[in-house]
Amino acid sequence: MSKKLLLKNAHIEGIRYFETYRKHGGYEAAEKALKMTPDEILEEVKTSGLRGRGGAGFPTGMKWSFLAKPEGVPRHLVVNADESEPGTFKDRYLMEFLPHLLIEGMLISSYCLGSNVSYIYIRGEYSWIPDILEEAIEEAKAAGFLGKNILGTGFDLEIYVQRGGGAYICGEETALLESLEGKRGNPRLKPPFPAVKGLWERPTVVNNVESIAAIVPIIDITGAEYAKIGVGRSTGTKLISACGNINKPGVYEIDMTITVEEFIYSDEYCGGIKDGKRLKACIPGGSSVPIVPANLLLKTVNGEPRYMNYESLADGGFATGTMMGSGGFIVLDEDQCVVEHTMTLARFYNHESCGQCTPCREGTGWMYKILKKIENGQGKMEDIDLLWDIQRKIEGNTICPLGDAAAWPVAAAIRHFRDEFEWHVKNPELCLTQNYGLANY
Ligand code: SF4
Numbered sequence: 053m054s055k056k057l058l059l060k061n062a063h064i065e066g067i068r069y070f071e072t073y074r075k076h077g078g079y080e081a082a083e084k085a086l087k088m089t090p091d092e093i094l095e096e097v098k099t100s101g102l103r104g105r106g107g108a109g110f111p112t113g114m115k116w117s118f119l120a121k122p123e124g125v126p127r128h129l130v131v132n133a134d135e136s137e138p139g140t141f142k143d144r145y146l147m148e149f150l151p152h153l154l155i156e157g158m159l160i161s162s163y164c165l166g167s168n169v170s171y172i173y174i175r176g177e178y179s180w181i182p183d184i185l186e187e188a189i190e191e192a193k194a195a196g197f198l199g200k201n202i203l204g205t206g207f208d209l210e211i212y213v214q215r216g217g218g219a220y221i222c223g224e225e226t227a228l229l230e231s232l233e234g235k236r237g238n239p240r241l242k243p244p245f246p247a248v249k250g251l252w253e254r255p256t257v258v259n260n261v262e263s264i265a266a267i268v269p270i271i272d273i274t275g276a277e278y279a280k281i282g283v284g285r286s287t288g289t290k291l292i293s294a295c296g297n298i299n300k301p302g303v304y305e306i307d308m309t310i311t312v313e314e315f316i317y318s319d320e321y322c323g324g325i326k327d328g329k330r331l332k333a334c335i336p337g338g339s340s341v342p343i344v345p346a347n348l349l350l351k352t353v354n355g356e357p358r359y360m361n362y363e364s365l366a367d368g369g370f371a372t373g374t375m376m377g378s379g380g381f382i383v384l385d386e387d388q389c390v391v392e393h394t395m396t397l398a399r400f401y402n403h404e405s406c407g408q409c410t411p412c413r414e415g416t417g418w419m420y421k422i423l424k425k426i427e428n429g430q431g432k433m434e435d436i437d438l439l440w441d442i443q444r445k446i447e448g449n450t451i452c453p454l455g456d457a458a459a460w461p462v463a464a465a466i467r468h469f470r471d472e473f474e475w476h477v478k479n480p481e482l483c484l485t486q487n488y489g490l491a492n493y
Pocket residue numbers: 221239404405406407408409410412413450451452453454455
């Protein structure tokens with residue numbers, strides 16, 4: 053059984069409210085942290101090996117150490133709660149059921165970074181959650197954990213919740229900052245990075261909800277103890293939101309030592325494939341990461357088990373592996389059509405492109421049209437090569453990672469499931485009524 057750090061109290065009735073949260077050890081890590089120096093907290097976070105839980109997996113302590121500290125210029129912490137990646141809903145779970153864990157993590161992180169005004173930027177579709185967060189903020193303030201002179205330390209902190217308008221691109225940190233400033237959420241060219249010029253051109257750290265929540269157990273048990281959980285550079289625990297053709301969709305906390313097979317088939321997690329069907333493929337880290345066929349998902353190319361961690365999932369690069377990404381684990385059974393699935397994603401990325409760069413603006417629409425043709429039995433063999441060509445020209449040639457996110461699923465689908473694309477072209481009538489299925493692999 054995986055160790056629980058973030059969700060250990062999630063089952064307790066009323067844990068959403070300050071009184072219950074406090075009764076079960078809430079804000080003790082904050083009390084401890086406020087007796088430490090900001091540098092000591094930073095060292096704990098670095099020692100913990102925590103990697104950003106939003107998708108990129110960049111070491112959080114290192115990110116914090118890049119924060120510029122010019123004299124007299126305010127600094128900010130911005131929590132990225134714009135969880136819009138299809139298949140990812142673990143931050144929603146944290147905010148909905150454990151809002152004080154996020155607030156406590158923000159208090160410790162803001163104190164460490166020297167931010168007296170911090171923000172939670174939340175996607176517009178999570179319409180009911182800002183009220184939960186604002187209630188938690190008021191409760192924390194009434195108890196002296198927010199506001200002026202927190203616990204007599206002289207440290208002040210205000211937290212504001214800002215609702216987004218529902219654009220996927222606002223999950224990209226610079227687009228998020230533009231939106232937070234009241235402008236259209238277009239990504240900025242980097243450099244300068246937000247750590248130097250972020251919100252209102254002030255030094256800013258943007259971190260994912262889960263990353264900031266994880267600061268609480270790191271301070272609680274120490275960075276060294278946190279680093280002992282997990283394996284290699286995949287330290288601590290990770291929330292995975294599992295969905296698709298499984299028996300038990302939901303949010304699970306894993307310690308990154310379990311195998312993918314165990315995660316899918318164990319009753320503790322996904323509980324196996326729905327209706328006793330067979331596993332066809334999986335997208336283990338949210339819709340942007342490459343799809344992986346079952347044979348490569350359960351075993352590496354060397355025949356070793358594949359583990360639910362950053363290194364093992366990425367083993368072999370995009371040729372064989374995939375990425376941990378945001379932890380949005382999407383499972384496809386034997387009846388799912390990879391062409392249709394890829395087409396749906398292409399439509400999504402085309403719709404969400406901000407339109408600033410030509411490869412993304414034009415390429416995503418072009419890919420969607422070709423995939424639609426193939427899916428509807430009107431494709432030609434050369435369309436598959438054209439599709440391959442287009443995704444190659446998008447990847448690495450855009451301002452922000454949305455271009456890559458749109459290209460990778462198409463590349464992986466063609467790489468691993470080319471037969472299925474060709475079957476659609478060769479069987480234009482059959483593909484309208486039947487799926488390629490698993491038997492053909
Ligand atoms: Fe906009 Fe796409 Fe360019 Fe990102 S890659 S800046 S979403 S056009």
